[in-house]
Amino acid sequence: MRYVLLLRGINVGGRNKVVMADLRKQVQALGFTRVATYINSGNLFFDSLKSVEDISAMFQAFFEQTYPFVTAFSLFNHEDYQADYLSLPAWWQGELARKDVLFYTEQVDRQLVKDRVAALPMGDELVHFGRLGVYWGKREEKNYLQTAYHKFLLKEPFYKQVTIRNGKTLEKIGEFLSR
Incomplete structure (x- = not known):
C-alpha cells in the first residue's frame, strides 16, 4: 500500500x-x-x-x-486520501485566493480543533472538516491579514499539533500517492 x-x-x-x-x-x-x-x-x-x-x-x-x-x-x-478528497465541497475546486489544509497529527485532539476553528470569526473564509484535516479557503488576498486564519491560527493551542500544506501541495500529494 x-x-x-x-x-x-x-x-x-x-x-x-x-x-x-x-x-x-x-x-x-x-x-x-x-x-x-x-x-x-x-x-x-x-x-x-x-x-x-x-x-x-x-x-x-x-x-x-x-x-x-x-x-x-x-x-x-x-485510500484515506481519496476518500477525503472526494468528500470536499464544491468551493474547494473553485477560484480562491488561498487554500490550506491543516492535517491532523496523532497527537492532536480532533474535536478540540473542530470546536476552536468553528468558534473563530470566519468572515468570508470557508472551512470544511475532513477526516484527515481542516480544509480552509480564503476568498480574497487583499483581506488575508484580516482573516481568522491569519489573525488567530498561530495562537491556537492545537497549532503545534497540525501540519499545514497548501492546496497545490494537496494536489501533489494525490499525484505521488497514485504512482
Missing part, C-alpha cells in the same frame, strides 16, 4: 534541518520501498505492507533517535 508521512516543523527558517536525500535513504534502510519526497517541507511517500499502527510506531522510534525535533506527523494511505 502507498503511504504519505507529512512531517511538521522541519526546514523552516533554517531550523530543524532534514536533508530529503538522507531521509529517503534512512527510510529505505527501515525496509520501506519506493521511497520519494516532494519539496523540502517533509512530504515523504513510500510503500509498505505493514499496518498504519506499526508504521507509526516505527517512525516515532526513528524520529526520537534520528531527528528528535520531529514530534508530530500525519500518516495516511492513498
Whole structure:
C-alpha cells in the first residue's frame, strides 16, 4: 500500500534541518520501498505492507533517535486520501485566493480543533472538516491579514499539533500517492 508521512516543523527558517536525500535513504534502510519526497517541507511517500499502527510506531522510534525535533506527523494511505478528497465541497475546486489544509497529527485532539476553528470569526473564509484535516479557503488576498486564519491560527493551542500544506501541495500529494 502507498503511504504519505507529512512531517511538521522541519526546514523552516533554517531550523530543524532534514536533508530529503538522507531521509529517503534512512527510510529505505527501515525496509520501506519506493521511497520519494516532494519539496523540502517533509512530504515523504513510500510503500509498505505493514499496518498504519506499526508504521507509526516505527517512525516515532526513528524520529526520537534520528531527528528528535520531529514530534508530530500525519500518516495516511492513498485510500484515506481519496476518500477525503472526494468528500470536499464544491468551493474547494473553485477560484480562491488561498487554500490550506491543516492535517491532523496523532497527537492532536480532533474535536478540540473542530470546536476552536468553528468558534473563530470566519468572515468570508470557508472551512470544511475532513477526516484527515481542516480544509480552509480564503476568498480574497487583499483581506488575508484580516482573516481568522491569519489573525488567530498561530495562537491556537492545537497549532503545534497540525501540519499545514497548501492546496497545490494537496494536489501533489494525490499525484505521488497514485504512482
